[in-house]
Amino acid sequence: MLKKRWMALFLSVLLLLPCSASLASEQEMRGIWVATVSNIDFPSPSAKGNAQAQQAEITNMLDQFQAAGPNTVFFQVRPKADALYRSNIEPWSDVLTGTSGKDPGYDPLAFFIDEAHKRGMELHAWLNPYRVTMANTDVSTLAENHVAKTHPEWLITYNNSLYLNPALPEVRDYITSVVLDIVNNYDVDGIHFDDYFYPNGYPLTEGDGDGAEADARRQNVNLLVQQVHDAIKGADASVEFGISPSGIYKNTDTIRGSQSYYTVYADTLAWVQNGWVDYIAPQVYWETTHATAAYETVAKYWNEAVAGTGVTLYLGEALYKEQVAAEIDDHIAISRNLSNVSGNIFYNTSSFLNNVGGGKDLLTAVYQAGGSTQTPQESQTEETKPEETKPEPKPPVTAQALPSSVTVLVNGVAEDFETYNINDYTYFKLRDIAYGVQNTDKQFNTLWDASANTITLALQTPYVPAGGELSKSGTSGTKTAVESDVTVLVDGKEVSCESYNIDGYTYFKLRDVAQAVDFGVSWSDATQTIGIVTLVGYEQ
Numbered sequence: 001m002l003k004k005r006w007m008a009l010f011l012s013v014l015l016l017l018p019c020s021a022s023l024a025s026e027q028e029m030r031g032i033w034v035a036t037v038s039n040i041d042f043p044s045p046s047a048k049g050n051a052q053a054q055q056a057e058i059t060n061m062l063d064q065f066q067a068a069g070p071n072t073v074f075f076q077v078r079p080k081a082d083a084l085y086r087s088n089i090e091p092w093s094d095v096l097t098g099t100s101g102k103d104p105g106y107d108p109l110a111f112f113i114d115e116a117h118k119r120g121m122e123l124h125a126w127l128n129p130y131r132v133t134m135a136n137t138d139v140s141t142l143a144e145n146h147v148a149k150t151h152p153e154w155l156i157t158y159n160n161s162l163y164l165n166p167a168l169p170e171v172r173d174y175i176t177s178v179v180l181d182i183v184n185n186y187d188v189d190g191i192h193f194d195d196y197f198y199p200n201g202y203p204l205t206e207g208d209g210d211g212a213e214a215d216a217r218r219q220n221v222n223l224l225v226q227q228v229h230d231a232i233k234g235a236d237a238s239v240e241f242g243i244s245p246s247g248i249y250k251n252t253d254t255i256r257g258s259q260s261y262y263t264v265y266a267d268t269l270a271w272v273q274n275g276w277v278d279y280i281a282p283q284v285y286w287e288t289t290h291a292t293a294a295y296e297t298v299a300k301y302w303n304e305a306v307a308g309t310g311v312t313l314y315l316g317e318a319l320y321k322e323q324v325a326a327e328i329d330d331h332i333a334i335s336r337n338l339s340n341v342s343g344n345i346f347y348n349t350s351s352f353l354n355n356v357g358g359g360k361d362l363l364t365a366v367y368q369a370g371g372s373t374q375t376p377q378e379s380q381t382e383e384t385k386p387e388e389t390k391p392e393p394k395p396p397v398t399a400q401a402l403p404s405s406v407t408v409l410v411n412g413v414a415e416d417f418e419t420y421n422i423n424d425y426t427y428f429k430l431r432d433i434a435y436g437v438q439n440t441d442k443q444f445n446t447l448w449d450a451s452a453n454t455i456t457l458a459l460q461t462p463y464v465p466a467g468g469e470l471s472k473s474g475t476s477g478t479k480t481a482v483e484s485d486v487t488v489l490v491d492g493k494e495v496s497c498e499s500y501n502i503d504g505y506t507y508f509k510l511r512d513v514a515q516a517v518d519f520g521v522s523w524s525d526a527t528q529t530i531g532i533v534t535l536v537g538y539e540q
Contacts (some may be wrong), residue, residue, distance in 0.1 A: 025217055028336075029314045029343025030367060031072040031281075032065060032199050032352060033126065036095050037079035038134070038491040041349040049097045051105035056078025061349055066119045068352075068360060073116050074192050074345065077109050078127040078178065080134065080166065081147050085109035085125075088181050089174075091143035101143025113187050118454035124190035124240070125182050129175050129224065131196060132162035134491050135459050147174065158199040159445075160461045166198060166220040166265075175224060176231050183235045188332035191232055195283060197221045197264040208263060222276075229276045242279035243271065244316050244345070247286070247298055255301060256292040258449055272311045279311060284320035285452055288327055288334075295324075296334050303338040312342050319346040320494060321453075323485060325357025329366050397483035399423055401502050407529040411435045417473050420507055422481050422500055426530060427507035430455065433532070435469040438462065440534040442519040447539075454487040457516060479503065490516050514538045 035041045039048075042061075047053035065073065070471040077084045082093035082100065085108065091101035096108065109125065116123040132148050133139070137157055139148045148155060148162060154174075156165045164171045179191055198221070206211050225243070232241050245268045260266040271277045282302050286293045299315055301369035307315045315335050318324045322332070328346075335341040346352060352360050404419040404426055415436050420427045434446055445463050447456040481500035488497040510530065514521045521532035 006376070027342070029345065030070045030071060031074055031124075031314065031343065031345035032070045032349055033074045033347045034061070034076060034349045035079075035344065035347070035492075036076040036084055036093070037128070037131075038493045039095050044097065046211045048095075048538065049104070053108065054096070054104070054108065055111055056155075058108070061353065062115050062119055064353060065121065068364040070346070070352075070363075071120070072122040072124065072189075072345075073112065074124045074126045075109065075112050076126040076128075076194075077182070078125075079131070080128070081132045082143075085182065087178070088185075089178055091146050094141075100141060100146060106403075109182075109186055109188075117187070122189040124192040124242070125186070125188045126181065126192040126194065128194055128196055130164045130166060130171075130198075132164060135461065136159055136160060137162055156199075156202075158202050159458060161199070163199055166217065166224065172224045172227055175487050176227050179228050180231055183232055183239055188239060189267050190242060190278075191228070192241075193225075193228075193243040195244055195246045195266070196263070197262065200258075200263050213510070214262070214265065218267045218270075219259070221265055222267055222270055225271050226274070226276045232246050240266040240278040242281060242312075242314075243268070243277055244281040244283060247283045247316070248293060249282075249305075252301065254297050254316055258452070263370055269305060272306055272309050275310065277311060279314060279342075280306070281314040281505045283316035283318070283347070285316065285321065285324065287321070287323045288330060293493075295331055299334055299338060299341065303340045306340050310327075313340050315341055315344050317346045318452075319343050319359045320351040320356060321485075321487065322357035325351065325359030325362070328357075328488055329362045332363075332366050351527045399481045399483070399500065401427070401479045401481040401500065401507075403477070403479075407527065408532065409442070409529060411534055413532075416470055418470075420479070420481070420500075420502060422507075422509075425498075425509050425511070426511070427481075427500060428510050429469075429505055430508050430513065431466060431469055433508075433510070433513055435465060436515075436532065437519065437534050442517055444517050452487070453485065454489055456489045459490065459517060481507070488516065 004395060021106040031383070039045055043057055047057055056059065059471055062073070078090070079093060081090060082094060083090045083095050091212040092103055094100040096104040113123050132155060137160060140199065149166070154164055154168055154171050155162050164175070174251055182188060198217055208214060229241050232239050245266050246258060246264070248257045248259055249268050250259050250261050251257070260268065268280060268282070271422055272280060284295055284298045284302070286295050286298065288295045302315070308537060314355065315331070317328060317331055319328065330345060335344055346363070355361060399422050401422050405417060405422045408415050408417045408419065415427055417436070419433050430446055434444055437443055443463055445458040445461040447458060449456070479502050481502050483505050484499040485500050486499055486506060488495050495516045498509045499506050511521055515538045518537045520538060521534060522531035522538040523529070
């Protein structure tokens with residue numbers, strides 16, 4: 001392992017150097033996630049099937065990491081029960097070539113490890129343990145040796161997606177064998193699981209509530225975590241095992257949001273208290289001023305949760321959110337001031353490379369300044385920083401919203417939508433659109449995560465009405481629309497959807513939604529009619 005190779009050299013250099021804060025900074029986790037599911041970060045769509053282009057993307061991102069400060073890469077090598085490495089068990093991932101099972105002409109994990117280690121960086125192999133498909137249940141395009149075909153009896157279906165059933169011992173053994181295949185054949189520094197366990201919202205038997213069945217699900221996940229941990233340590237004790245759970249375990253008096261203990265049956269504190277993980281990296285994906293899950297409040301919760309356990313704590317950071325990225329220096333200062341926090345991990349690489357919210361610039365400045373864990377006296381908190389160093393909060397962006405009198409046809413049938421014209425574009429309520437195209441080839445459901453301020457569009461999934469669709473506000477006249485910062489995800493990837501809040505409702509630009517869902521939109525200037533057409537795809 002990298003740690004083994006450099007330990008002797010490090011100790012010899014340590015004897016020759018005076019004590020300094022820079023030595024402590026070498027121990028600080030400065031991680032970054034490289035997501036491959038749906039080609040979020042790697043490889044880019046233009047590099048699919050091109051080994052040389054993909055290798056160039058790897059070296060480019062590593063060079064930029066090294067220049068800015070990140071020292072550990074979390075590379076997603078198993079997004080959907082497939083492999084971005086030469087697996088003895090699972091097929092090549094389709095994200096590499098567009099075809100499940102097709103050899104990309106090189107080994108991405110081996111290449112990534114070599115290039116990371118050349119730069120003195122660690123690499124952890126990131127796996128999603130249970131996911132098989134996303135937004136479809138069609139296995140016909142999967143390679144013949146994909147587990148969905150070789151063991152269909154191991155699968156569960158929920159929300160138009162397939163998952164390995166966490167209740168089956170055979171599934172636990174299978175996932176463990178996949179992990180050992182990596183540990184035994186690659187020079188990885190760690191094995192990393194993300195925050196997906198049971199499908200979010202997977203229904204319990206009616207009447208169970210949070211009873212025996214819910215407890216059994218948590219135990220099923222616990223058994224996998226323990227088994228994987230023990231197998232890794234038996235194969236190579238130097239390989240770390242860690243998990244990045246959702247940021248909220250359970251609600252408290254000061255923290256409220258989506259609770260992973262109940263939604264995905266992740267008993268994170270049991271993993272910590274039993275020593276089944278070497279580290280956890282909860283996804284503390286909120287800004288410091290968040291109303292129900294303020295960054296510092298959540299960070300302090302986890303700082304106390306790991307106290308005395310011997311489990312290392314890193315804090316996951318939402319670099320893809322502009323408001324979070326813009327204060328990422330404050331997040332690092334807060335985490336450095338907590339005694340049990342050993343660094344931060346940033347999601348995601350694309351947001352880093354694109355400098356979303358100035359996050360890359362801020363990370364570079366903080367890390368080039370040096371230092372890591374500071375005493376409370378040495379660390380400037382938000383209250384003690386000079387006011388002139390803090391940018392003034394940006395006022396909300398507003399616009400005039402004019403009630404629109406256009407006629408809206410869905411596949412030729414008139415529907416009574418409430419619409420507004422904002423900056424010469426027509427805006428609709430998202431749930432009204434979903435309601436209007438239900439039972440068509442372009443149907444989709446909307447899933448709201450208040451804790452993360454995200455809306456997921458589940459394509460080709462029956463819409464579940466929430467009540468109030470196609471309702472009217474009851475007031476008229478020009479209104480003030482306030483720009484919304486809600487994030488919209490499709491297949492786990494953020495899509496561009498402009499939105500505004502009007503009278504407590506969020507309205508989306510129709511063409512943005514049409515592009516995300518892929519339905520047609522037409523406009524007749526003569527009749528002032530908008531057509532939503534689900535029989536065709538979106539065209540610019």
